[in-house]
Amino acid sequence: MRSGPGFIAIVGASLAKKFEKVRSIKLRVGALPCHPTGLLSYAFNWSPEGVVNEYLNDCEVIEHGVHKWVSPLEWLEKLVINGIQLESFTTSGGLEPCARPTPDCGEPGLQIDPLPGHAKLMNFFFHELHMHDDRKKAGEILVNAKPPVNDDVVYIHAQPKAGSREGWPARSLSRPIIRR
Numbered sequence: 596m597r598s599g600p601g602f603i604a605i606v607g608a609s610l611a612k613k614f615e616k617v618r619s620i621k622l623r624v625g626a627l628p629c630h631p632t633g634l635l636s637y638a639f640n641w642s643p644e645g646v647v648n649e650y651l652n653d654c655e656v657i658e659h660g661v662h663k664w665v666s667p668l669e670w671l672e673k674l675v676i677n678g679i680q681l682e683s684f685t686t687s688g689g690l691e692p693c694a695r696p697t698p699d700c701g702e703p704g705l706q707i708d709p710l711p712g713h714a715k716l717m718n719f720f721f722h723e724l725h726m727h728d729d730r731k732k733a734g735e736i737l738v739n740a741k742p743p744v745n746d747d748v749v750y751i752h753a754q755p756k757a758g759s760r761e762g763w764p765a766r767s768l769s770r771p772i773i774r775r
Contacts, residue, residue: 606753614755623674623683623752627709628744635717636710638744643734645688650717651727652687668714668721676750677771683752684714748772 603624611617628638639646653664667685674681720726726733749772 602749603751603753606751607755610753610755618756620756621752621754624749625681625683625709626747626749629746629748630744631710633741635713635741637713637741638747639738639741640743640747643738644730646737647730647734649686649688651721651730654685654687656685668718671714673711674752676752679750679771680711681750682709682711682714 603622607620607622611620626640627636628640631637650667652667654667656663656665656670665685667687670683670685672683674683720737721733726736751772
């Protein structure tokens with residue numbers, strides 16, 4: 596199952612259909628080990644090359660209806676799902692054609708949700724240790740340090756600003772999905 600961008604885009608589109616009008620939808624998704632260890636609190640259950648690319652390639656976003664490109668591992672925000680504090684930040688590969696702006700839905704976005712401190716550590720690894728210069732070696736080091744695990748959980752968060760013409764209440768859907 597590829598949770599981002601496919602699954603979360605489906606969740607966002609489904610939520611948008613429930614409202615008369617949608618001003619924006621904040622979409623967040625990420626997969627983490629059920630039992631994280633160490634400072635990274637991560638396991639490389641995905642392609643290491645794909646993860647490295649998501650953390651180093653520019654990120655496509657829509658902000659206030661404007662399509663643009665921003666740096667990865669930025670726009671850091673805190674997110675709490677089922678009492679678990681997560682952090683969310685920009686990664687590449689988030690927007691797909693189904694998430695393009697329309698007159699009714701102008702601000703989809705996608706970020707992943709590792710545990711707090713992950714973005715700072717990955718910035719250190721890629722930029723201060725210059726691992727961005729050797730993506731293959733970076734992937735090998737990361738998989739060796741954080742090998743795949745059998746149990747992980749996918750966190751999703753979708754928050755539309757939507758409603759009727761009378762107002763724009765913000766509602767959210769946040770769920771953990773455990774995969775085994």
